[in-house]
Amino acid sequence: MMKMTLTRRAFTAAAVAAMSLGTPALADGHQQLDSIHFLIPGGAGGGWDGTARGTGEALTESGIVGTASYENMSGGGGGVAIGFLIENADSQHGTLMVNSTPIVIRSLTGVFPHNFRDLTLVAGTIGDYAAVVVNTDSDIQDMGGLLEAFRGDMQGTAIGGGSVPGGLDHVVTAMVMQAAGEDPLGVNYIPYDAGGAAMAALLSGEIAALTTGFSEAVDLANAGEVRIIGVTSDDRVDAYPDAPTMMEQGIDTTFVNWRGFFGAPGMPDETADAYRSALAAMYETDEWEEVRARNGWVNIHNSGDDFLTFLEAQEQEIGDLMRTLGFL
Amino acid sequence: MLEGLLIGLSTAFSLTNLAMVIGGCLIGTFIGMLPGLGPMSIIAIMIPIAISIGDPSAALILLAGVYYGAIFGGSTSSILINAPGVASTVATSFDGYPLARQGKAGKALTVAAISSFSGGTIGAILLMIFAPMLANVALLFQSPEYFGLMVVGLSAIAAFAGTGNVAKALLMTLLGLIMATVGEGALFNLPRFTMGIMDLQSGFGFITLAMAMFALPEAMYLVLDPSRSETEGGSNEIKDLRITRDEAWSIAPVIGRQSIQGFLIGVLPGAGATIASFLGYAVERNIASKEEQEQFGKGSIKGLAAPESANNAACTGSFVPLLTLGIPGSGTTAILLGALVALNVTPGPRLMIDEPQIFWAVIVSMYLGNLILLILNLPLIPYIAKILAVPRNYLIPFILFFTLMGAYIGQNNATELMILVGFGVVATVLRFADYPLAPLLIGFILGSMLEDNFSRSMQLFGGINFILERPMTLGLLIIAALLVVVPSYRARRARARAEGAADGD
DSSP: OHHHHHHHHHHHHHHHHHHGGGOOOOOOSOOOEEEEEEEESSOTTSHHHHHHHHHHHHHHHTTSEEEEEEEEOOSGGGHHHHHHHHHTGGGOTTEEEEEETHHHHHHHHTSSSOOGGGSEEEEEEEEEEEEEEEETTOSOOSHHHHHHHHHHOTTTSOEEESSOTTSHHHHHHHHHHHHTTSOGGGOOEEEOOTTHHHHHHHHTTSSSEEEEEHHHHHHHHHTTSEEEEEEOSSSOOTTOTTSOBTGGGTOOOOOEEEEEEEEOTTOOHHHHHHHHHHHHHHTTSHHHHHHHHHHTOEEEEEETHHHHHHHHHHHHHHHHHHHHHTOO | OHHHHHHHHHHHTSHHHHHHHHHHHHHHHHHHHSTTOOHHHHHHHHHHHHHHHOOHHHHHHHHHHHHHHHHHHHHHHHHHHSOOSSGGGHHHHHHHHHHHHTTOHHHHHHHHHHHHHHHHHHHHHHHHHHHHHHHHHHTTOOHHHHHHHHHHHHGGGGGGOOTTOHHHHHHHHHHHHHHHTSEEOSSOSSEESOTTOGGGTTOOOHHHHHIIIIIHHHHHHHHHOHHHHHHSOGGGSOOOOSOOHHHHHHHHHHHHHHHHHHHHHHHSTTTOHHHHHHHHHHHHHHHSOHHHHHHTTSSOHHHHHHHHHHHHHHHHHTHHHHHHHOOOOSHHHHHHHHHHHHTTOOOSTTHHHHOHHHHHHHHHHHHHHHHHHHHHHHHHHHHHHGGGGSOHHHHHHHHHHHHHHHHHHTTOOTHHHHHHHHHHHHHHHHHHTTOOSHHHHHHHHHHHHHHHHHHHHHHHHTSTTHHHHOHHHHHHHHHHHHHHHHHHHHHHHHHHHHHHHHHHO
């Protein structure tokens, strides 16, 4: 029966492909945990997926953790996975869920009925700064130039981003404009699907500037297509020291789009601490350095209580801004 | 250029790289046949393996093989069981599935294989010659033009608005557009029309809806109306494996036109293979002769060849913005971009100067991938087509299993299954009432892109005046209007003339 062989073959191929992802590595003496199960609130291939699988890869290949398994649970822009973790908290002590800045924004707008306080905060592990970029051919040389163009023609100086209005890139754009003393409500913010479409719009001259992730901007700046006119970091970033910070241009604002890991509510302290120390040990390994460099991530480590402080500060800042913008 | 081609050939023709492309094609074809696992997820799965190879050329060759294999595998499930696993093969099922029902599954798969091969190869040739020049074309279109293009794409529904069905087809299109508005909209980050159901916040899933509208009603129809499957039931014996010389001649110009048109649409970063396949279908239907036009949607080999050449050529075209500008034009090329960056290759204007061997390896891997796919698949077609010779009692549960699995596998979310079954029942009722379901899916697929580009244009131009300020947008809208109005005007005049002649007698 051809039908049977076909399906079996297809399944074998799928199984082989899937198994090779979670290659268990041999522990070389400093193993801290037997296994971690990663819950990924989105589909395969997204940012969360890459973060969880990259972290798992570094943890297992360096021998800190014996085996890692992964589960993609998409739906509700991440809300389904959060709900699942909370409802099944008792049986999910071996699970770490990956998440990022949008959990703060979506909880504020009430899209998620829960917020980060309903979960066990394990650690923020990596992050990316935001950057404002213009086309290399543009007359705008720095943030001063952009602000001047903005004051001259607010409607015509459209600024794009890879999120819906009220989403991450819009919040960052408004934050920068407010810190520069402009009216964040006056910004003509144009939303795009994340990634390619926004960049194509910038290069085609549809928008004057684009707010995007710093690592994404660096790739295009290296290719000579865009000029980074402002980064939301405290100091210039080593990966691309030519890019000036907002701070040095007199715009008093910083922003980190973090990614990190959460546990189910009521996770015992010693379990959570074991995860925290495993993640902390990961930063010292070559395996992590390789994964981090490959993905262009920035190490921004906030563990346990530091993570809570960080998230509360970010929630406060974003919340104030969104109230100003009329989104709350 | 010849020199570059030689660099590429010498890179590709090592034993390991040939093994890569063959392995990639096989993996891609077989996984791609499962609805729900499109090129994007298969490539995402293969990337860690490709990266562990270390050599960027070999990794790219493997991924290109997987990519082409997956696209080809995807059309197989569209043709055989009416289950398009990716949006770009929806148009393939319009004529591919009717052909399979008529017992011409082997012929349909052959036409699809040849059209895919030609589309991919012609696309690769165009990419090789024109890539640097086309970088600027990719930036010609802005949001207003994309809006215009989506409207032209919508005119593909005209094919289903045949005799007396115009109102039904329009109704279904509207329903599709309405369904596309569920979830978070383009203008504000709050959910719309989700009725408080969290699973609907990101809108309906494409695969869920495609299975609910196409595969499930077909399977139900076969159960509920056995007479139909038996009278038409050539499905139990496979005939017509080969295409005749006449048929080959009739689809050759279609393949040629659609390879070029599809490639050009693929070059635009905001359009992609899905739009290319719908436009290809609409255009070919409109320029076909009257008798051939009747066949579209009922098993026309031209109607199958058009979207198949167009979507493959468009996939190749989407490499233009990727390689020359570093802009991914589709979800799949976005993932490929990630793989390239991980391999320390930065696509962009400098790629051809700094690392010509990468550029040429990609081109050669495209030729090889397409060729090997054709060589591997042509002999397999009779066996694959025999799936339909399985008795109905076994075939239908098998289709249902694949349909449900397709909706579940990518999401791991059981709610998708409830949505699938719910809509599947509604779709079956509509199918019995003779409402065409394809316009609903076309409306759904194009709806969110229409809305996004329209609202962006409104915001950029401060109102609706962008239609007049952008001549190309106006031109596209006029083309769309003509594509809908002219055929129905022609039909009406033909009818009037026929009546007039009858009166005169």
